[in-house]
Amino acid sequence: MAKSKFVYTCDQCGYETSKWNGRCPSCGAWNSLVEELAEKPSPGGSRSTYSAPDLSESILELEQIGADTDVRYDTGVGELNRVLGGGLVKGSLVLLGGEPGIGKSTLLLQICQFLGMEHSVLYVSGEESARQIKLRAQRLGVDTENLYILTATDAEAIAETISQSAPDIAIIDSIQTMSISRIASSPGSITQVRECTNLFMHTAKSQEIPMIIVGHVNKDGAIAGPKVMEHIVDAVLHFEGERHQSYRLLRAVKNRFGSTNEIGVFEMLDKGLSEVANPSQMLLSGRPHNVSGTCVACVMEGTRPILAEVQALAAKTSYAAPRRMATGFDFNRLTIIIAVLEKRLGIFLGSLDVYLNIVGGFRLDEPAGDLPVAMALYSAVMDRPISEELIAFGEIGLGGEVRSVSHIAQRIREAERMGFSTCVIPKQCASAVDQKDYSIEIVPVSSLKQAFTKIK
Numbered sequence: 001m002a003k004s005k006f007v008y009t010c011d012q013c014g015y016e017t018s019k020w021n022g023r024c025p026s027c028g029a030w031n032s033l034v035e036e037l038a039e040k041p042s043p044g045g046s047r048s049t050y051s052a053p054d055l056s057e058s059i060l061e062l063e064q065i066g067a068d069t070d071v072r073y074d075t076g077v078g079e080l081n082r083v084l085g086g087g088l089v090k091g092s093l094v095l096l097g098g099e100p101g102i103g104k105s106t107l108l109l110q111i112c113q114f115l116g117m118e119h120s121v122l123y124v125s126g127e128e129s130a131r132q133i134k135l136r137a138q139r140l141g142v143d144t145e146n147l148y149i150l151t152a153t154d155a156e157a158i159a160e161t162i163s164q165s166a167p168d169i170a171i172i173d174s175i176q177t178m179s180i181s182r183i184a185s186s187p188g189s190i191t192q193v194r195e196c197t198n199l200f201m202h203t204a205k206s207q208e209i210p211m212i213i214v215g216h217v218n219k220d221g222a223i224a225g226p227k228v229m230e231h232i233v234d235a236v237l238h239f240e241g242e243r244h245q246s247y248r249l250l251r252a253v254k255n256r257f258g259s260t261n262e263i264g265v266f267e268m269l270d271k272g273l274s275e276v277a278n279p280s281q282m283l284l285s286g287r288p289h290n291v292s293g294t295c296v297a298c299v300m301e302g303t304r305p306i307l308a309e310v311q312a313l314a315a316k317t318s319y320a321a322p323r324r325m326a327t328g329f330d331f332n333r334l335t336i337i338i339a340v341l342e343k344r345l346g347i348f349l350g351s352l353d354v355y356l357n358i359v360g361g362f363r364l365d366e367p368a369g370d371l372p373v374a375m376a377l378y379s380a381v382m383d384r385p386i387s388e389e390l391i392a393f394g395e396i397g398l399g400g401e402v403r404s405v406s407h408i409a410q411r412i413r414e415a416e417r418m419g420f421s422t423c424v425i426p427k428q429c430a431s432a433v434d435q436k437d438y439s440i441e442i443v444p445v446s447s448l449k450q451a452f453t454k455i456k
């Protein structure tokens with residue numbers, strides 16, 4: 001039987017089937033299957049008549065390959081350079097994802113100013129008119145002569161224009177507005193997003209033009225047209241933050257040219273985004289005085305220690321099952337810590353609602369955050385404030401023990417720099433540091449019980 005010429009692809013989840021359905025069997029979306037041409041047969045027809053070309057000539061010795069291929073453009077924004085692993089790599093395709101309104105277009109327009117000093121930049125917008133971009137550029141103080149604006153949505157025409165005009169850097173804002181006319185589905189659908197990304201990747205690689213593509217994320221935090229894009233591009237950056245708070249975190253989720261642990265911190269001001277060189281100070285500003293249930297934690301974000309405040313509140317519950325809520329901290333981890341407090345230390349929270357918050361919209365997802373969380377909880381339940389000059393970090397085991405964490409010296413240095421006087425650390429790590437080198441008092445503890453004695 002001849003194979004069908006068409007496949008039907010769900011534009012929500014990417015599911016493919018040979019028969020049309022009213023409802024996608026995979027994700028359950030209605031009327032989402034769109035007809036597409038099935039893949040072209042391989043050149044030369046069936047396997048028996050096709051002779052594969054010999055590629056042995058193309059094999060290269062690793063040593064022969066020039067290392068100068070890794071040319072990086074400085075974006076002029078240190079925080080962005082750091083997340084990119086040292087700048088924008090020539091010929092790379094970077095996806096900048098984030099919720100609408102978080103500041104993606106603002107950031108990209110701002111970097112144009114610096115990039116424009118030495119390079120030509122083509123900014124393709126499918127969202128805003130040229131006039132709107134001009135107004136925004138004026139507001140941000142972007143006035144470089146090397147910035148070219150193109151408002152278009154036809155991806156094939158854009159790719160062709162980029163190849164022809166050969167700018168040093170191209171920016172596509174956003175992938176959800178781009179479409180290829182021969183594909184029937186609407187812009188922003190899975191098929192369109194995937195094909196447009198493939199098209200731009202081809203341009204980026206063949207012309208060695210680095211491209212930054214903006215992608216809006218949907219409610220679940222996935223980049224719309226989700227995984228299909230992430231594996232095509234070289235780097236995926238997520239721009240996050242609470243809309244009502246002014247700071248924003250830029251995080252690398254994937255990076256073929258650098259580490260994915262690094263974060264960049266920005267603040268949204270009336271003149272655009274500004275870099276926050278000292279995030280610890282920002283996250284610790286406005287701490288309450290003499291209040292129970294707060295403790296300062298130190299997390300490593302890549303190579304960088306950041307201090308953040310953990311706040312806990314325990315209030316008498318009015319429900320049969322008490323509530324537990326965590327923002328910026330893993331919920332399951334919180335329940336484990338509560339269980340450890342109950343079982344190992346006999347502190348009962350069964351009749352208390354527990355709320356945990358990491359101040360500043362920051363996420364504490366390192367094991368080193370366990371100890372400050374436990375201390376903040378203990379302080380909240382006992383209503384005994386922790387000294388404002390105390391900082392703690394360490395992982396908590398199910399036996400109530402405090403376990404070692406990495407990067408001890410950097411964390412202590414940061415605490416010292418921020419003016420703390422006491423640092424509670426896991427006992428196992430104590431041998432790695434020498435009290436004589438620090439002006440801050442180092443308190444090694446081996447168990448939660450011991451750590452709690454530091455709470456007056």
Ligand code: TYD
Pocket residue numbers: 098099100101102103104105106107136139140268269270271272273
């Ligand atoms: P924008 O870059 O348009 O978001 P995205 O491209 O991610 O959708 O950011 C828009 C938000 O930023 C908007 O809510 C207003 C705010 N903003 C400022 O606070 N200051 C500024 O100077 C600019 C340009 C925007």
Ligand code: MG
Pocket residue numbers: 104105106127173
């Ligand atoms: Mg935008």
